[in-house]
Amino acid sequence: MTKKILITGAAGFTGLHACEYFSKKRYHVIGVARKQISDQKWQMEACDLLDKERVYCLFKKHRPDYCLHLAGVNSVAQSWSEPLSAVNINVIGTLHLLEAIRQFNPDCKVVVTGSALSQSDHPYAVSKFFQQKLSLEWGRLFNLSIIVAKPSNLIGPGPSAGIVSVLAEQIVKMEKDKKIEPISISHLENKREFLDVRDAVAAYEILLNKGAIHSTYEIGSGHMNTLDEVTRIYQSLTENELTFLSVNANAENPPDLMDAKKMKELDWQPQFSLIESISHILSYFRVIH
Amino acid sequence: MTKKILITGAAGFTGLHACEYFSKKRYHVIGVARKQISDQKWQMEACDLLDKERVYCLFKKHRPDYCLHLAGVNSVAQSWSEPLSAVNINVIGTLHLLEAIRQFNPDCKVVVTGSALSQSDHPYAVSKFFQQKLSLEWGRLFNLSIIVAKPSNLIGPGPSAGIVSVLAEQIVKMEKDKKIEPISISHLENKREFLDVRDAVAAYEILLNKGAIHSTYEIGSGHMNTLDEVTRIYQSLTENELTFLSVNANAENPPDLMDAKKMKELDWQPQFSLIESISHILSYFRVIH
Numbered sequence: 001m002t003k004k005i006l007i008t009g010a011a012g013f014t015g016l017h018a019c020e021y022f023s024k025k026r027y028h029v030i031g032v033a034r035k036q037i038s039d040q041k042w043q044m045e046a047c048d049l050l051d052k053e054r055v056y057c058l059f060k061k062h063r064p065d066y067c068l069h070l071a072g073v074n075s076v077a078q079s080w081s082e083p084l085s086a087v088n089i090n091v092i093g094t095l096h097l098l099e100a101i102r103q104f105n106p107d108c109k110v111v112v113t114g115s116a117l118s119q120s121d122h123p124y125a126v127s128k129f130f131q132q133k134l135s136l137e138w139g140r141l142f143n144l145s146i147i148v149a150k151p152s153n154l155i156g157p158g159p160s161a162g163i164v165s166v167l168a169e170q171i172v173k174m175e176k177d178k179k180i181e182p183i184s185i186s187h188l189e190n191k192r193e194f195l196d197v198r199d200a201v202a203a204y205e206i207l208l209n210k211g212a213i214h215s216t217y218e219i220g221s222g223h224m225n226t227l228d229e230v231t232r233i234y235q236s237l238t239e240n241e242l243t244f245l246s247v248n249a250n251a252e253n254p255p256d257l258m259d260a261k262k263m264k265e266l267d268w269q270p271q272f273s274l275i276e277s278i279s280h281i282l283s284y285f286r287v288i289h
Numbered sequence: 290m291t292k293k294i295l296i297t298g299a300a301g302f303t304g305l306h307a308c309e310y311f312s313k314k315r316y317h318v319i320g321v322a323r324k325q326i327s328d329q330k331w332q333m334e335a336c337d338l339l340d341k342e343r344v345y346c347l348f349k350k351h352r353p354d355y356c357l358h359l360a361g362v363n364s365v366a367q368s369w370s371e372p373l374s375a376v377n378i379n380v381i382g383t384l385h386l387l388e389a390i391r392q393f394n395p396d397c398k399v400v401v402t403g404s405a406l407s408q409s410d411h412p413y414a415v416s417k418f419f420q421q422k423l424s425l426e427w428g429r430l431f432n433l434s435i436i437v438a439k440p441s442n443l444i445g446p447g448p449s450a451g452i453v454s455v456l457a458e459q460i461v462k463m464e465k466d467k468k469i470e471p472i473s474i475s476h477l478e479n480k481r482e483f484l485d486v487r488d489a490v491a492a493y494e495i496l497l498n499k500g501a502i503h504s505t506y507e508i509g510s511g512h513m514n515t516l517d518e519v520t521r522i523y524q525s526l527t528e529n530e531l532t533f534l535s536v537n538a539n540a541e542n543p544p545d546l547m548d549a550k551k552m553k554e555l556d557w558q559p560q561f562s563l564i565e566s567i568s569h570i571l572s573y574f575r576v577i578h
Contacts, residue, residue: 052373083430084341084388087423092381099373126426130419134376137415141372 004028005208006062006108008097009070010044011037013160014113014197018068021201030062032071049093059100059108066208067110069097072131075161079124090127091134098138098146109145110135111207116152116193116220116258132216139214147211149204152220152258155277156197157284163187164194164230165281171238172285180240185231186249191224193257196272206266220258221270233278293317294497295351297386298359299333300326302449303402303486307357310490319351321360338382348389348397355497356399358386361420364450368413379416380423387427387435398434399424400496405441405482405509405547421505428503436500438493441509441547444566445486446573452476453483453519454570460527461574469529474520475538480513482546485561495555509547510559522567 005022009015010031019031019042029042036046045062047054049071072090073079079086094112101108112135115128132148139146155164163185170183203219211217235242260268272280294311298304299320308320308331318331325335334351336343338360361379362368368375383401390397401424404417421437428435444453452474459472492508500506524531549557561569 083427084384087384088381092377095373095376120426120430123430126423126430130423134415134419137409138372141409141412141415 002026002028003066004030004062004064005066005068006030006032006058006064007068007070008032008049009072011035012070013156013158014154014200015070016158017156017197018070018201018204021198022205025205027066030064032058049096050088052096052099055096056100056104059105063105064108067097067101067108068204068208069094069110069112073124073127076122076124079122079127083123086123086127087130090131094131094135095138098135098144102138102142102144106142106144109147109208109213111147111149111204111211113204114148114150114216116150116218116255119253136214136216145213147207147213148216149200149207150216150218150258151200151203152193152195152218154197154200155194155281156272157280158197160197163227164278165285167231167234168278168281168285169289171234171240171242172282172289174240175238175286176289180243182243182245184245184247185227186247187252188228188231188244188246189226190252191226191254193220193222193224193255194230194274194277195219195221195270196277199270199272202271203263203268206263206268210266215262217262218258218260219263219268220260221274222257222260223274224254224257225274230274230278233275234282237279237282291315291317292355293319293351293353294355294357295319295321295347295353296357296359297321297338298361300324301359302445302447303443303489304359305447306445306486307359307490307493310487311494314494316355319353321347338385339377341385341388344385345389345393348394352394353397356386356390356397357493357497358383358399358401362413362416365411365413368411368416372412375412375416376419379420383420383424384427387424387433391427391431391433395431395433398436398497398502400436400438400493400500402493403437403439403505405439405507405544408542425503425505434502436496436502437505438496439505439507439547440489440492441482441484441507441544443486443489444483444570445561446569447486449486452516453567454574456520456523457567457570457574460523460529460531461571461578463529464527464575465578469532471532471534473534473536474516475536476541477517477520477533477535478515479541480515480543482509482511482513482544483519483563483566484508484510484559485566488559488561491560492552492557495552495557499555504551506551507547507549508552508557509549510563511546511549512563513543513546514563519563519567522564523571526568526571
């Protein structure tokens, strides 16, 4: 029987991959985005998660088997300029979703995507901490089937605002313009646990099907890489000679590796190497530019 | 120089005591309640904390030196029937207040009153946990002067919905009606750390003046008493023969005693014994009935 999955944040980087992935796997996908989007291969609904009544209607109308909650503010800069808005969207938006499920669709299994950030250095991190904690509390208080997924740094083809994509876009622009300029970059030595977004989406499917409710799952590649290593991979994939201008930035505490043991017990393994992901990102920008 | 203090929840049990206390101590008191209240000896403003713009106006207009934030949902039953509303009022209402202070009145010193509840057994406790944690995070992120106070079980004369007041009201009603009926009561053996509301308000003043910002202070009497002991005190203060009908209720885990060491280092000591508090509660109901 076809399972119905409602995916929030469906116009975003991960959301687009998730809609495509679950459609291909023959789920009935309902993508939810703030604004109406047409011409997708899957059903779309427009809904602002801050509009409680609209969220309630969404679940009353569709009663999905699964919900993958990807929507939210994910910009640190925006969270500094509009901190209240970050908390409202990430926490209260999530709560509207959980309340809709509690009241109208209590058998729906939900994956809420949290953040790998372990520190609370900015309002974004604080909002994600609260989102995760509140989701688990709500699940426990009202016996809802809620799982929290904490992915590491997601990369891959598509409209990502992350640094790995920003680099690719600049490299492809130079290829097209036949003009070489140094690329400004900060944090060359800081380490990140990059994970292909498609590996993350596959993990979300496993969690929706087999994850233990009230649990948190960390999802990561198991490898730390510096941006310097990323730039060297880009160099191996373009004929231009790349030069980088290192911009000063505050030193960061290195993040911890995700503990993906529980994911591996569910037979999940990342499929994309860092080189494959980066090569696909470059191809994506070469096609769209 | 007269210090200006804005007190939210000014129509509530603790709020009324706080307004009276700070007025007597010659602070300029601005009491804030959801609905307009006249005939108070102090200035009152009507403001729903969920109305962000109204909250901003309040702080732009008054720019208080201190803010004592007492407003919020404090009913466990209401938090079960309207969980979203409990989180909205306690968390987002508080955030509106902190945002007003951050933007228009960053030197204001704030005491946010949390809850002694250490478990998250109901939406009320969850909302109070988030309120406290978010207040401290906001203070730290934006360098605001925020202190969290965690009082134990407050009792005292005035419009309290707590069990100690409910008992007094029934006892006084029997005195007036000259009719004796058994009083239903649950949790006779459960222990509570009762503290007089006036002692708590005195502690809040000390915290506003001398408390260390970004800190949490527990405020308690240091004594655990059962409701059975409370009923025996009531018996000693009324001429009627009291009988109690013990109603079954789920057994509770006994709460921990508050750790008031940090308060004592600021020279705070409770002034009211349990017998004094109970005797004043009884007098309060004898006068108003």
